[in-house]
Amino acid sequence: xxxxxxxxxxxxxxxxxxxxxxxxxxxxxxxxxxxxxxxxxxxxxxxxxxxxxxxxxxxxxxxxxxxxxxxxxxxxxxxxxxxxxxxxxxxxxxxxxxxxxxxxxxxxxxxxxxxxxxxxxxxxxxxxxxxxxxxxxxxxxxxxxxxxxxxxxxxxxxxxxxxxxxxxxxxxxxxxxxxxxxxxxxxxxxxxxxxxxxxxxxxxxxxxxxxxxxxxxxxxxxxxxxxxxxxxxxxxxxxxxxxxxxxxxxxxxxxxxxxxxxxxxxxxxxxxxxxxxxxxxxxxxxxxxxxxxxxxxxxxxxxxxxxxxxxx
Numbered sequence: 001x002x003x004x005x006x007x008x009x010x011x012x013x014x015x016x017x018x019x020x021x022x023x024x025x026x027x028x029x030x031x032x033x034x035x036x037x038x039x040x041x042x043x044x045x046x047x048x049x050x051x052x053x054x055x056x057x058x059x060x061x062x063x064x065x066x067x068x069x070x071x072x073x074x075x076x077x078x079x080x081x082x083x084x085x086x087x088x089x090x091x092x093x094x095x096x097x098x099x100x101x102x103x104x105x106x107x108x109x110x111x112x113x114x115x116x117x118x119x120x121x122x123x124x125x126x127x128x129x130x131x132x133x134x135x136x137x138x139x140x141x142x143x144x145x146x147x148x149x150x151x152x153x154x155x156x157x158x159x160x161x162x163x164x165x166x167x168x169x170x171x172x173x174x175x176x177x178x179x180x181x182x183x184x185x186x187x188x189x190x191x192x193x194x195x196x197x198x199x200x201x202x203x204x205x206x207x208x209x210x211x212x213x214x215x216x217x218x219x220x221x222x223x224x225x226x227x228x229x230x231x232x233x234x235x236x237x238x239x240x241x242x243x244x245x246x247x248x249x250x251x252x253x254x255x256x257x258x259x260x261x262x263x264x265x266x267x268x269x270x271x272x273x274x275x276x277x278x279x280x281x282x283x284x285x286x287x288x289x290x291x292x293x294x295x296x297x298x299x300x301x302x303x304x305x306x307x308x309x310x311x312x
Contacts, residue, residue: 059081092125092132246275
C-alpha cells in the first residue's frame with residue numbers, strides 16, 4: 001500500500017514538472033496545473049507516511065501558487081508543509097513555515113485565518129519553547145484586536161500571561177495581565193476583572209513589589225462592583241497580612257477556594273507566597289512559666305527589681 005502511494009506521488013511530481021516546462025509552442029509555465037499535481041503528490045506521500053517527501057511537494061506547490069499570484073493557496077501549502085515537519089518532530093522549522101503562511105494570509109486580507117495559523121503554531125511549540133509560544137500568542141491577540149474581536153484577543157493574551165507566570169517572567173506577566181484586564185473592562189466583563197486583579201496582586205507580590213500590588217487594588221475600586229466583593233475583601237486581607245509579615249493570615253487567604261480554584265498557574269503563586277522576613281508570625285508575649293513546685297517563675301523584670309538597690 002505504501003509503495004503504491006509513493007509511486008502515485010512520484011507520478012504526480014512528474015506531471016507537475018511537465019506542466020512547468022516551456023517550449024516553442026508553450027511560452028509560459030502552467031503554474032495552476034503544476035500546483036494541483038504537487039498537492040496530489042503531497043497527499044499521496046502523506047498517506048504513505050513519507051513526510052519528508054510530502055513536505056517537499058507542499059513547498060513546490062506553494063512556490064507554484066506564488067508564481068500564479070494565488071497567495072491564499074500558497075499560504076495553505078506552506079502551512080501544510082509545516083504540519084509535515086511537525087510529524088517529523090522538527091517543531092522550530094514547522095513553526096517558521098506556519099508563521100510565513102500567516103503573513104501571507106494577512107497580505108491576502110484573511111486575518112482570521114492568519115490568527116488561527118499563529119495560534120496553531122503556538123500550541124505546537126508551547127512545551128518546547130515557551131518564549132516563542134508567548135510571542136506567537138501575543139501576535140495572534142494583536143491580529144484579533146485589530147479586527148475588533150476582543151474576546152478572542154483576550155483569550156490569547158491569557159495564554160501568554162500564564163506562560164509568562166510559569167516561566168517566572170513576572171515583570172512581563174504583570175504587563176500582560178494588565179492588558180487582559182483593560183480588555184475585560186472594555187467589554188464590561190467585570191467579574192473577570194476582579195479575578196485578573198487577584199492574579200496581578202499575586203504576581204506583584206512575587207516581584208516583592210507591595211506598592212504595585214496595593215496600587216492594583218486601589219485602582220480596581222473604580223471597576224463597578226469590585227468594592228464590597230469577596231475578591232476585594234480577600235485582597236485587602238492578603239495585603240494586610242503581607243504588610244504585617246503575618247504568614248498565617250496570608251496562607252489562610254491563599255488557601256481559600258477563591259484563590260485555590262483560579263487557573264492553576266495563579267493558584268500555585270498563591271500557595272508559594274511567602275511574606276518578607278521569613279514568614280514568621282509575630283507572637284503574643286509568652287505566659288509566665290510555672291516552676292515544678294507550682295509557683296510562678298519570676299520574670300526578667302522582677303529579677304532586675306530584686307537587685308535594683310544593690311546587693312547590700
